[in-house]
Amino acid sequence: MNGRGTPAEERACYVYGIVPKGVDSSGLEGIGDPPARVGLVPHRGLAALVSAVVVDGPLGTAADLKAHARVLDTLAAHGPVLPMRFGGVVRDLGAVIDELLAPHEDAFLRALEDLRGTAQFTLLGTYQEEHVLREVLADREDIARLHMDVAALPQEATYYERVRLGEMIAREIASLREADTLETLERLAPLAVAVKASPSADAPGDRAVSASFLVRKDDWDAFEKAAEGLARQWSGRVALRLLGPIAPYDFAGDAVEARRTDEGADRPWG
Template sequence: MTESAQGAGDAMGCYVYGVVPESDTFTGLDDLRAVGDPEVSVTLVRHRDIAAVVSDVATDRPLGSPEDLQAHAGVLNALAAKGAPVLPFRFGTVLKDAQSVASEVLTGGHDAFVVALERMKGHAQFTLKAQYDQDAVLWEVLDERPEIRELRERLNKVSDEAAYYERIELGQLVAEAIAAKRDADSAEIHQRLAPLAAATATSEPSSEAGLVDASFLVEDRRRNTFERAAEDLARHWHGRVRLQLLGPLAPYDFVADAMGDREEEG
């Protein structure tokens, strides 16, 4: 796809959210908040049997505010919620105008987009964010590893200055024990949910208490079963792990595979 670009000297550009099948059935685009200016309308640039989702954007200010990021995701997720296959572009993709979108993006990428949209048809992404209750997991470690519990109890009886290296050892032992739990619990998430998805993708959690961030590409016909399985997992780990299931979302984590060898923008 075309990298982000701005027309030299232009005050306005064309912001591109992603590509969808060309259709007259898309309604409610005017209700979506556009990147850069909530008063601007989100529209389509059509080319044959595909279309780019776009809006006008001022090019004299940088993009990247929380509101911009939320607007970008909001447009794409609203389309996904309508059941439309959508190929998300990377945040900040701006071209000179609608004609440039048609000629530089849709014309050259037409065949690859059609194949990818067909692969995404009838699917949506669900992202599971799992985070430990740190106190609960620490007590698990102390219960399961008596040598760690005994070391902790002994160090609680001496000053902070004493047994400095033993305190470092205690921290390392606890971290290793929690890391082992993280591996086992991540495997259980995959075991329970991956069979209900067409594809999966995982990433490291951003916080110390994070267990895993996992994304699943789920067929529409299996959505209810998948959501029930996630609810069962939340009940199973109640008081130990906090689970947040987000979706249906645009398939951000699966565009690269859908596009094959072609560079993607989302």
């Protein structure tokens, strides 16, 4: 019971990620309202970034997601970090060591070393609808002709033609997306040590490109300039957004998997 006669809240440890022991976490604020102070749970050469969380409390608000990323990205700008999936809750400080750090110690240490001096940059591109439609109509005379025919008739009289037109335009945009993704990788991949591009088939209709790059710190400036050059080239056609340097969300799992010694365990990171 607390001093006001109400049941004490049961608390657990929320884990943000894994870092080398000795990292400075002072001043970091994590999830919760008010934000919880982030601390370290050390084990040999490792440490887990944690904060207290109410066991039965709400988790997963937009503010929590931002706080989770903010903690990891702040540290990723200065050293290696292995991000945990959002929502990683462990029973107590002892369980952080016994269930997370100790069983994966070797894999975590080696993965952190592999990621040292790198950070992730993610490039997201969205097609500007009017521009890309003009591009499709200019390249495909049959689509342009159908587009004009449909526009000249009442909507209720052209239902099937409109469906067909939409499907044809969608296929053309899918082809453009593949070409634009290839150009993005040709321009930026030489500046990265690893690349992950989202499959074109999984992209939203207006998505031009979605790719993540693991980049060494010495190449951050060159990478950003190359991305800026691509943005200038596609100005008015594709709106590009570059996120980074951020924690290696898309690469940490592979780094740990490559270094694992206990093949059968679940992967808690990523």
